[in-house]
Amino acid sequence: MATGRNHRPATRSRGIPEATVARLPLYLRALTALSERSVPTVSSEELASAAGVNSAKLRKDFSYLGSYGTRGVGYDVEYLVYQISRELGLTQDWPVVIVGIGNLGAALANYGGFASRGFRVAALIDADPALAGRQVAGIGVRHVDELESIIETNGVSIGVITTPGGAAQQVCDRLVAAGVTSILNFAPTVLTVPDGVDVRKVDLSIELQILAFHEQRKAAESLTQDVPEPLAPGAAAPAPGRDQGPDGDIPAVMPA
Amino acid sequence: MATGRNHRPATRSRGIPEATVARLPLYLRALTALSERSVPTVSSEELASAAGVNSAKLRKDFSYLGSYGTRGVGYDVEYLVYQISRELGLTQDWPVVIVGIGNLGAALANYGGFASRGFRVAALIDADPALAGRQVAGIGVRHVDELESIIETNGVSIGVITTPGGAAQQVCDRLVAAGVTSILNFAPTVLTVPDGVDVRKVDLSIELQILAFHEQRKAAESLTQDVPEPLAPGAAAPAPGRDQGPDGDIPAVMPA
DNA sequence: TAGATTGTTAATCGATTAACAATC
DNA sequence: TAGATTGTTAATCGATTAACAATC
Numbered sequence: 001m002a003t004g005r006n007h008r009p010a011t012r013s014r015g016i017p018e019a020t021v022a023r024l025p026l027y028l029r030a031l032t033a034l035s036e037r038s039v040p041t042v043s044s045e046e047l048a049s050a051a052g053v054n055s056a057k058l059r060k061d062f063s064y065l066g067s068y069g070t071r072g073v074g075y076d077v078e079y080l081v082y083q084i085s086r087e088l089g090l091t092q093d094w095p096v097v098i099v100g101i102g103n104l105g106a107a108l109a110n111y112g113g114f115a116s117r118g119f120r121v122a123a124l125i126d127a128d129p130a131l132a133g134r135q136v137a138g139i140g141v142r143h144v145d146e147l148e149s150i151i152e153t154n155g156v157s158i159g160v161i162t163t164p165g166g167a168a169q170q171v172c173d174r175l176v177a178a179g180v181t182s183i184l185n186f187a188p189t190v191l192t193v194p195d196g197v198d199v200r201k202v203d204l205s206i207e208l209q210i211l212a213f214h215e216q217r218k219a220a221e222s223l224t225q226d227v228p229e230p231l232a233p234g235a236a237a238p239a240p241g242r243d244q245g246p247d248g249d250i251p252a253v254m255p256a
Numbered sequence: 257m258a259t260g261r262n263h264r265p266a267t268r269s270r271g272i273p274e275a276t277v278a279r280l281p282l283y284l285r286a287l288t289a290l291s292e293r294s295v296p297t298v299s300s301e302e303l304a305s306a307a308g309v310n311s312a313k314l315r316k317d318f319s320y321l322g323s324y325g326t327r328g329v330g331y332d333v334e335y336l337v338y339q340i341s342r343e344l345g346l347t348q349d350w351p352v353v354i355v356g357i358g359n360l361g362a363a364l365a366n367y368g369g370f371a372s373r374g375f376r377v378a379a380l381i382d383a384d385p386a387l388a389g390r391q392v393a394g395i396g397v398r399h400v401d402e403l404e405s406i407i408e409t410n411g412v413s414i415g416v417i418t419t420p421g422g423a424a425q426q427v428c429d430r431l432v433a434a435g436v437t438s439i440l441n442f443a444p445t446v447l448t449v450p451d452g453v454d455v456r457k458v459d460l461s462i463e464l465q466i467l468a469f470h471e472q473r474k475a476a477e478s479l480t481q482d483v484p485e486p487l488a489p490g491a492a493a494p495a496p497g498r499d500q501g502p503d504g505d506i507p508a509v510m511p512a
Numbered sequence: 513t514a515g516a517t518t519g520t521t522a523a524t525c526g527a528t529t530a531a532c533a534a535t536c
Numbered sequence: 537t538a539g540a541t542t543g544t545t546a547a548t549c550g551a552t553t554a555a556c557a558a559t560c
Contacts, residue, residue: 019551021469025462029444043517052446056553063519071518072560088465089472096464103366107359113444113461118468157471158464181474182467184460188285188369190308198470200463204440205369206281207456208352208414209344211438212374213277214454215413216345218437275527299541312529319543327542328536 016087020061026051027058028084034077043074085118095122095154097180099171100163101131101141104186108160109137122154127167144171151178158182165189172199272343276317282307283314284340290333299330341374351378351410353436355427356419357387357397360442364416365393378410383423400427407434414438421445428455 030050034042044062048055062068062075068083069075085091096114098105101124109124124141126132132143142150150156159175161168161183168187175183176197185191185201193199286306290298300318304311318324318331324339325331341347352370354361357380365380380397382388388399398406406412415431417424417439424443431439432453441447441457449455 017550022462022466024469025459025465026446028465030446044519045517050446054553056555057551059517059519060552067519069518070560071558072516074517087469089468090465092472094464094468094471103359103363107363108460110359111460114464117461117465119461119464158467182471184463184467190282190286190306196474198467200467202458202460202463203281204364204367204458205373205375206278207440207458208350208370208375209281209284209346209373210278211414211440211454211456212345212350213280213343215350215438216348218452273526300543301541310529312531313527315541315543316528323543325542326536327534328540330541 016064020064021088023051023053023057023061024084024088026053027061028081028088028090031077031081031084035081039077041074041076044069047075090118092118094119094158095156096120096158096160097123097125097147097150097154097156097175098160098162099125099144099147099175100161100167100187101126101128101136102162102164105160105162106136108162109139119158122156123150125150127163147171147174148178151175151180156180158184160184160186161191162186272320276320277344279307279309279313279317280340280344282309283317284337284344284346287333287337287340291337295333297330297332300325303331346374348374350375350414351412352376352414352416353379353381353403353406353410353412353431354416354418355381355400355403355431356417356423356443357382357392358418358420361416361418362392364418365395375414378412379406381406383419403427403430404434407431407436412436414440416440416442417447418442 027047030047031042033050034047042050044055044059048058051058059069065083065087068080082091096119098108098121101109105124105126109121114121121137121139124136124139125144125147126141127144129143131141134141151159157180159172159180159182161171161175163171165188168185168189169191172183172185172191172193176193181196182198183191183193183200185199186203188203188205191199191201283303286303287298289306290303300311300315304314307314315325321339321343324336338347352375354364354377357365361380361382365377370377377393377395380392380395381400381403382397383400385399387397390397407415413436415428415436415438417427417431419427421444424441424445425447428439428441428447428449432449437452438454439447439449439456441455442459444459444461447455447457
């Protein structure tokens with residue numbers, strides 16, 4: 001699942017699995033870093049390591065896009081940056097609106113990672129009349145009364161909701177009615193949307209709760225097996241982990 | 257995947273699958289809402305609907321925790337709140353530190369969903385001496401020089417990184433060296449951690465890129481099949497979606 | 513040609529789902 | 537007893553992984 005279009009198979013038309021789609025941004029970020037260092041080619045092993053996945057998974061993922069590598073050589077960095085960008089739809093401009101300009105909305109408005117990836121903040125919207133007209137991150141805040149006209153004028157199809165939980169569904173309904181078909185939801189609410197609208201949610205408190213679960217397990221384990229099992233002579237020491245949480249799914253970055 | 261302890265099977269000791277763990281916070285939130293409305297019992301069907309999953313999945317998930325329901329009746333709301341809280345480790349207090357007090361760090365510091373779920377912000381930490389001593393969300397900001405002593409004094413085992421990407425690995429190393437074993441990373445960086453340390457990441461730009469991918473697909477589809485297929489007489493209209501993105505994994509909330 | 517590395521296959525594993533027997 | 541709803545089974549599906557033939 002994951003798209004809100006749940007009458008369709010998870011694997012779409014050209015058949016890229018959701019889990020693969022969710023990793024393409026990771027590859028793209030690693031490739032962009034290589035590109036900035038003017039590295040011409042990269043092997044699946046190197047790139048996988050930089051992205052925090054294993055190389056078999058990476059090659060399998062790329063195989064859904066096409067045959068963009070050269071056996072014995074690796075992948076051309078620039079070419080792959082372009083192909084993945086195109087696949088993700090980042091070669092076009094996506095105007096977005098952010099609704100709810102509290103601390104978080106302001107943080108997102110200030111986030112530099114948007115523009116560089118084809119996202120453009122078309123407007124900041126808030127229900128507080130006192131905020132309207134103020135500048136946040138160099139962008140004027142507009143009153144929520146103007147929501148519909150902003151969406152239509154700018155051809156916005158992606159909305160970001162950073163309101164309190166109580167306002168989220170109502171804002172969502174208005175966004176959808178005005179033509180938005182993808183929503184990134186930061187409010188602690190399960191949104192109901194019509195078919196054809198995608199919702200993704202980012203939920204800090206859930207992430208912390210998952211960490212607490214594992215933390216508790218570790219504490220329980222260190223009580224029961226206080227003394228670690230001695231390694232057999234010649235046995236490999238546990239390697240440093242590189243896992244970054246559930247890599248089937250999550251998320252993109254956001255520096256302060 | 258997902259825990260950073262990658263020498264272990266994904267399914268731990270008492271055997272709760274990761275996908276189930278990631279949904280427990282969703283159930284807990286829905287149950288808490290019911291509890292506040294003094295609803296005494298709830299069926300798997302009702303609760304699943306409130307949490308945005310299907311009831312078979314919910315019952316399967318709960319079966320890993322034990323037999324907490326009553327056939328023919330449903331689940332006792334208060335009892336289930338307690339059991340899930342206990343399972344997630346939320347019946348104890350978890351001191352956390354937030355490192356990097358920019359827009360996002362401040363937003364998190366102001367987030368009310370922490371305390372109510374057993375998380376306590378023990379300290380806000382930043383590298384900027386000008387910030388040290390200032391108050392954010394009623395909590396004094398401390399200089400990063402004090403990081404180690406803060407961790408040790410407060411027994412902090414969970415750290416949140418909201419620094420720019422360039423500083424994240426270094427901050428991570430210091431947190432881990434000081435005793436932190438779970439990290440929530442908002443920086444756009446793949447962190448390398450020793451075995452036994454869990455990392456989860458939240459990455460806004462990745463979420464937007466995934467939405468862009470699907471948005472692009474929708475645009476392509478509406479070009480190729482401009483005219484929607486007429487519904488066969490008597491065929492069910494597409495039902496409103498309830499999907500909230502990949503529910504195997506993601507995230508917790510954060511109102512502005 | 514020899515070495516390196518991709519792209520693909522096939523096995524395995526974990527997650528989802530529908531169905532229904534158990535039981536309140 | 538009849539109705540409701542859980543807990544579990546078994547089938548299905550999607551994702552991961554190792555291995556290796558293809559090929560640069």
